[in-house]
Amino acid sequence: MIEIGRFNELRFVKKTETGLVLTDGEKEVILPYVYAPKEAEPGDNLHVFVYIHSDGRLMATTETPTAMVGEFAFLEVVDLNEQGAFMDMGIGKDVFVPEREQKRPMKVGQKYVVYLYTDERNERITASSRLTDFIEQDMHDLEEGDEVSLLIFDESDLGYSAIINQKYAGLLYHNEVFEDLQPGDVRRGFVKKIREENKIDLSLQVIGFRHILDLKDTLLLELRENGGIINLGDKSSPEDIYNQLKISKKAFKKAIGSLYKERLVIVSDDSVKLAPDPKREIDEMAD
Known part of the structure; x- marks a missing residue:
């Protein structure tokens, strides 16, 4: 089954005027010639990122996007309309952020931490800055002292909020941070304490x-x-x-x-x- 917004291994079956036709055995995807490997032959399996074009067709690219569906990322707004904002994904396709999914009104040229998902109604890649709706609460694979990857997404009076391992959220306290962190910064961190209600205290220093x-x-x-x-x-x-x-x-x-x-x-x-x-x-x- 083709995963929209992620990389897929698809078989090259034929050529058309617009590009190569790839398939998973059920659906067909167009890979424009500009992104197609010159040495590709019918029957080859190609590693491609799949998305839905504005005309509704399944399209593919061999370019690597800044982020994929199921991930948090720091992206820049490149355009606005009455329905929402468009953010640069690093490929020829922008990701849409509906107005209802913007925690704060977005502005062109500004960057925001967002979560990418597929809209259930039309399967298009969509993003949201309402991050708490996508943060996992069951932290069965985290223990105090674990080394983790942190993506800073907000600052409050207490400290810096961070996405942990692309799954959870935790806090770095101001009095334990000795550098100027900004939303979008990525750091190595450590789980300092897992408190009640699944709240996680973080540290930039090794624990224990x-x-x-x-x-x-x-x-x-x-x-x-x-x-x-x-x-x-x-x-x-x-x-x-x-x-x-x-x-x-x-x-x-x-x-x-x-x-x-x-x-x-x-x-x-x-x-x-x-x-x-x-x-x-x-x-x-x-x-």
């Missing part, structure tokens, strides 16, 4: 003990690459620490505290230094 182990290695490498010193210490601001190391001050202090206990570093208010290596000094004296 594994985080400290990772940071210890990162800090030791940073020290060795900078002549044995980092100009950050106990009194450094959270912003300075994040700008240089991309970690929170809390995580930084835990990591250097662990390194200090192992007598690997010397910590002051404004710097961290590699501690002298007694074995290395003995070897140097022997030389």
Whole structure:
């Protein structure tokens, strides 16, 4: 069965004046010559993205769209009419956003995070900025500490809302984020806590003990690459620490505290230094 708004493997059966005719055995799809592989022969299976043309015909392209049906994406509005907005999908076909599916009135030239789906009435690819209608609530495949992909879609007084793994929604709290995030930004994140009513707290930092182990290695490498010193210490601001190391001050202090206990570093208010290596000094004296 042909999936509209997604890639399909279809068999090339014949040529027409407008393009190649492809089929799944039941329906026929036109692949315009401009998108057709020159070496294609009847009987070949072609990997194509399928959509419905404005005249109602099934059309295909070998171009890769910015997003497909069933996905959240950050798209730009390229045109408006009385019924809604049209957004650029990165191919020769724009996706329509009905006025009723716009959380806020859209403007040409602006970009919005939307969800792509097929309209049940006409099977056309459609988009909506009313994201909560498409976010899954059953998070059986998520656990605290999981690494996830985040798509930022909104900002509130509490923090930044993000789509998790193209399925769920969660929140990055302002006081735990040390960079300026914008809707459409994609980041690696981590599930910090799954609370009641399936609310998810997120972090841009690795969670738990594994985080400290990772940071210890990162800090030791940073020290060795900078002549044995980092100009950050106990009194450094959270912003300075994040700008240089991309970690929170809390995580930084835990990591250097662990390194200090192992007598690997010397910590002051404004710097961290590699501690002298007694074995290395003995070897140097022997030389």
